[in-house]
Amino acid sequence: MSVSSREPGSSVGSDDPLYALVGRSIEVQRTVTERDILGFAELTGDFAPHHVDEEFAARSPYGRRIAHGVLLLGYASAASSELSAQIDQQVVSLGYDRIRFIKPVFLGDTVTVRYEVTDFEAAKRRTSARVEIKNQDGQLVAVATHLLQAPS
């Protein structure tokens, strides 16, 4: 895994430490291994043949095994944890909006997850982030919106 981040320019407005996340982004890069997919199947119980059965997958429209979409989402959560560790405020994942698995991710693909905090809702103490996941060819394979919140 590689991690990078950048800081925003000057921030104005809220004194909430969460506000400092707005404009910050982080990238996490991961190679999706067979071990990851089999491990994810075991942990979640999702043994759909697209993911674990090479013979089945060879006859599917994809032609070979594909990663679980939710595994990719786990990488996004990892990115959010890395980024939120930069501030002195505990946060937890409130949820996701509009996750779309746009293209298949195959065993051996290397994906880059870009997580960028775009909004801060002061009253609810939550941030909203745009998640974009690309494969090694630069193709967008998944998008999502992620919400972080200060625990109450």
Place this chain on the structure above:
Amino acid sequence: MSVSSREPGSSVGSDDPLYALVGRSIEVQRTVTERDILGFAELTGDFAPHHVDEEFAARSPYGRRIAHGVLLLGYASAASSELSAQIDQQVVSLGYDRIRFIKPVFLGDTVTVRYEVTDFEAAKRRTSARVEIKNQDGQLVAVATHLLQAPS
């Protein structure tokens, strides 16, 4: 894991095998073990201290370690795979809408995921399902909408 499902009454309308899923539901029950959470952290890279650091978690508003929300979502995907195996049509996960992690899930909690297909969009060959996850006390801990699609 325990799995149950029920069949709907008569179905009218589309000849698409996906249509047969509408009204069907399945329940999957899982105890969230420490091994699950540590395994999930390792697979995804999400080592946020809420999930893996008991000392940190003891001082957090939750008082002890909590499960990754996306791990729960993995159980929902597993439920969708179980249910969609009932029909003679390959489907894949298109994504999720409005996932909310409502209450914390702790190590040792037993959650029940209820997955019910509520809608079918014929033109796009996709189904929509309501996901509700409850803990052993019957409290709703997470909700989501899940989309399945016939691969093109």
